[in-house]
Amino acid sequence: MLRLAKYLKPYLGTALLTLLLLFLQTIANLFLPALMSKIVDVGIGTGDTGYILRIGLFMLLVALIGSALMVFANLNSAKVAMGFSRDLRTDLFIKVESFSLGEFNTLGTSSLITRTTNDITQVQQVVLMSLRMMVTAPLMVIGGLIMALSTNLELSVILLISIPILVVVILLVARSGMPLFKSMQVKLDKLNLVLRENLTGIRVIRAFNKVPYEQKRFDDANSDLMQTAIKVNKIMAVLMPSMMIIMNLTSVALIWFGGIRIQAGAFEVGSLIAFIQYVMQIMMALVMVTMMFVLIPRAAASAERINEVLETPFEIQDSVSGDVDCKIHGEVTFKDVTFAYPNSEEPALTHITFDTKPGKTTAIIGGTGSGKSTLISLIPRFYDITSGQLLVDGIDVKDMTQAQLRQKIGLVPQKAILFNGTIRDNMKYGKEDATDEEIWQALEVAQARDFVSEMEDGLDSYIAQGGSNVSGGQKQRLCIARALIRKPEIYIFDDSFSALDFKTDAKLRKALKHETTNSAVILVAQRVSTIMDADEILVLYDGKIVGQGTHKELLNTCDVYKEIALSQLSKEEIENGK
Template identity: 45%
Template sequence: MKFLNKYIRKYWLSFSIAVIFLTFEAICDLLQPTIMSKIIDIGVANKDLNYVFKYGGFMLLITVVGAIAASTRSILASIVSQNFGAELRSDLFRKIQTLSFKSIDKFDRASLVTRLTNDVTQVQVFVNGLMRIFVKAPLLCIGGLIMATKLNVHLAVVLAVVVPIVAIIIISNMKIGFPFFMKVQKALDHVNGVMREYLSGVRVVKAFNRFDYEVDKFNKANDEFQAKSTSAIRIMAIFSPVIMLVLNLGIVAVLWIGGVRVDNGQMQVGHVIAFTNYMTQILFSLMMISMVFNMFVRAKASAGRIGEVFEEENDMSWKDRDQNDSIKGRIDFENVTFSYDGASGDPILKNISFSCLPGETVGIIGSTGSGKSSLIGLIPRFYDVTSGTIKINGENIKGLNPKIIREKIATVPQKTTLFTGSVIDNIRWGKEDATMEEIEKAAMMSQAHDFIMESPEGYHTRLGQGGVNFSGGQKQRLSIARALVKQPEILILDDSTSALDMVTESKLKESLKKYASNLTCLLIAQRITSIIDADKIIVLDDGEIAGAGTHDELIKDCRVYQEIYHSQIGKEVE
C-alpha cells in the first residue's frame, strides 16, 4: 500500500480537520444522555422547572453545535474524498501509460478497467466513510464506555462481558471476509472482459447471428459474479445479527440489573435511562465498526489490486541523452532474437540481421505467424529484444528513451484504430499543431483527400465509434495520413494497405516516393504485389530470414519467396 503515502501527505491536513469536527460531533452526542439523567434525577425528581428548562436549553445548544460540526465534516469529507478519488484514478491511468507492453501484458485488459473504475471507487468510498462515520464509531464506542463506567460502575460489568465478545466477532468477520471479496473483484473482471470482447466484435456477432451464444457467455460470467457476491454477502451477513443479538442481550441485562438496583434504592432512574442510552450508542457504534470492517475488507482488496499496478516496474531502462541525428532514418538489426515473456517453445525471432538505409523502402513478407509484426514492434521499443542489438541512427535503442525513438517513428498498425471526433482531429493525432496545409498534404499522399472532400463536412466530418461511417480502406488511408503528418524519419506500415485496391495502393506508393524521398519506409505485407518494387525485401519464415534482396534476386534464389509468388500470382518461376 505504499502508493497511498503520496495522498496521505497531501490530504492529511484536510482529513484531520474533518476528524476534529467529527470529534466535536461525537462529544455532543456523548453529552446528551448524562445531561438527560441530571434532568430526570434532579429536575423532574425535585419538580424544579427552572432546572429542567436550563439543562433542556443546554441540550438544545449542544444539539445545534453537533449539527454544525456534522455539516462541516460532511462537506470536508466530500471534497477530500472526491479529490482523492480523481487524483488516484488519474495517477493510475498515467502509470498504465508508462508501462511497457511486456508489463501491461501481465494484466488482463478488463482487469485494468475494473481497477481504474470499481477498485478506485471502493477505496474512495472507504476514505469518505473514514471522515463520516468510521472514525465517529470508535469515538462513540470508547466515549460511551468511559461515560457509562463513570456513570455507574456496577452496570459497567455488562460492558466488560459484551464488548470483548463483539470484538472477537468483528475480527473473525474481517479475516473470513477478505478472501471472498478478492474473488468478487476477479469475477467482476471476468464480466467486464466478456462485455468488452462483445462490444469490440459486435459486428461479427451480428453477422453470424450469434446473439444467443453471447448472451449465454455473458450470463455465465454474470451468474458467477452474482454467486461470488452472494457468497461474500451471505458470509458477512451472519455477523451483523450475531452482534445485534449480543448487544441487545447486554441492554436487557442493563435494564434487569438497573431495575433491581432502583427497587433497592441503590440507583436512580435517570442513571438507568442514561446507561441504556449509552448502551444504545455503543450498540450503534459497534454495528458501525462492523460495517467499517466490511468496507475495509473490500477497500483492502481493491487497494491491493491497485497497488499491483503501481508496483509494476517498467522493465525498460535508458540513459538521458540525445540521439545521433547525423544519419537520419537508418535501422540496423544485429543478431536479434526475441521471445514474449512467459512464452514456451522456440523464440518468435531468431538471429535476425539486416539494415535499412536512409530513404530506402524495405518490404517484409512471410507467411502468417512468421514474426513480421513482432519484428517491427521491436523498433519503437514496444518490447525489448531477448538478445542481439537494434540500432537507430547508429545508436543502440536500449540506451535511448522510447519517447525519443517514437518521435522519429510513425507506425500504422495492422488493426486500424480511429478515435471519436472529426477527421481533422484524427489526423492531428500525429502532430497536434499541424497546419491545414500539412494535414491536406498528408491526406493527399495517403490518397484520402478526395473521399474526405466528398464527405458532407469535409475535414470536419465526425467519425462514429471506431470510424464506423468509413470503409476499411478509407480508415486505413486516414491512419496513414495520421502517420505522414508527423513527418517522421521512419514510417512503418504493418499490413496497413490490405484493404486498398491495387490502383489506390500504387498511387500511395508513388506519392511516398515523390513527396517523402528521404523517408525510410518499412512495409509489412501479405500481398507480394505490395512490396514487389521495394528497394529491399526481407523474407521471413518461422522467425528466421529466409532471404533478402530485390524481387529479381529473390525470385531466382529464395525458395520461400518463389512459393509465395507462385501462390499469389499463379505463375511458375522459370
C-alpha cells in the same frame, strides 16, 4: 493498503480538520445524555418547567452544533477521498500507459480496467468511511465507557460481558469474509473479460451465430460472481442480527438491574436513561467499526491488486544517459537480432540482419505467423530484443529515450485505430501544431482528401470511437495521413494497404514515393503487388529471413517468395513486375 497512504499527503490539512470537527461532534453527542438525565431527574422530578425549557433549549443548541459539525466533516472527508482516488487513478493510468506490450499481455487489459475503476473505488470508500469513523467510533466507545462508568459502576459490569462477545462475532465474520472478497475481484475481472470480448467481437459472434453460446458464457461468469457474492452476503447477514440480539439483551439486562437499583433508591430514572443511551452509543460505535470490517477486506484485496500494478517493474526502461545526439537520420539496422516472447519455447525471430536508409523502401513479406509484425514492433521498442543489436540512426535503441526514439517514427498499425473526436483531432495526434493546410496535404497524399471533402463538416467531421462510422479503407487512409503529417525519419506501414482496392493502393504508393524521399520506409504487406517496386524485399519464414533482394532477384533465388507471387499473380503480371 498502508502503501497507498502517501496519496493522502496532499490532503493532510483537510483530513486533520475533518478529524477535529468529528472530535467536537462526538463530544457534543456524548454531552446530550447527561443533559437528558438532568431534565428527568431535576426538571421532571421537581416539576420545574423553566429548568426543563432551559436545559431543553441548550440540548437543542448542542444537537444543532453537532449536526453542523457533522455536515462540514462529511464535506471535507468527501474532498479528501475523491482527491485521493483521483491522484491514485492518474498515477495508475500513467503507469499503465508506460507499460510495454509484454506487461499488458501479463496483466491483461480487462484486469487493468477493473483495477483502474472498481478497485480504486473500493479503496476510496474505505478512505471516506475511515475519515468519518476514525475519530467518531473510538472516541464514542471510550467516551461512552467513561460516562457510563461515572454514571454507575456496578451496571457497567454488564458491558464487560456484552462488548467482548460483540468483538468476537465481528472478528469471526471478518476472518471468514476476507478470502471471498479477494475472490470476488478476480471473478469480476473474468466477467469484464467476457463482456469486453463480446463487445469488441460482436460482428464475428453474430456472423457465426454464436450469440446463444456467448450468452451462456457470460451467464456462467456472471453466475460464478453471483454465487461468491451470495456466500459473502450470507456471512455478513449473520453479523447485523447477532449484533442486534446482543444489543437488545444488553438493554434488557440494564433495564432489569437498573430497575432493581431504582426500586432500592440507589439509582435515579434519569441516570438509567442516560446510562442506556451511553451503552447504545458504545454499541452503535461498534456497529460503525463493523461497517469498516465489511469494507476493509474487499478494499484490502483491491489495494493489493493496485499495488501489483504500481510496483510492476518496467521491462523496457530509458537509459540513464538520457537523450543522445544523432548525426545521421532515418537509418535502421538489425544486427543478428533474435527475439522471443516471455515464456515461449521458441524465438519468434532468429538472427535477423538487414538495414534501411533514407530514400530506401524495405518491404517485408511472409506467411501468417512468420514474424512480420513482431519484427517491426521491435523498432519503436514495444518489445526489447533478446539478443543482437538494433540501431536507429547509428545508435542502439536502448541508449535512447523511448520518447526520442518514437519521435523519429511514423507508424501505421495493422489494425487501423482512430479516436473519438473530429478528423482534425485525429490528425493532430501526429503533429499537435499541424495547420489545416498541412492536414489537407497529408490527406491528399493518403488518398483521403476526396472523401473528407465530401463530408458535411470537412475536417470537423465527427469520428466515432474506433472509427466505426467510416469504412475500413477510409480508416486506413486516415491512419496513413496521421503518420504522414508527422514527417518522421522512419515510416513503418504494417500491412496498412490491405483494405484498399488495387487502384487506390497504386495511387497511394506513387504519392508516397515523393513524400518519403528523405525518410526510410519499412513496409509490411501480404500482397506482392504492393511491394514489387520496393528497393529491397525481406522474405520471412518461421521467424527467419529466407530471402533478401529485389522482386526480380527473389523470383530466381527464393522459392518461398516465388510461391507467394504465383499464388497471387498471373505469369504475365509477374513478368511485368520484372
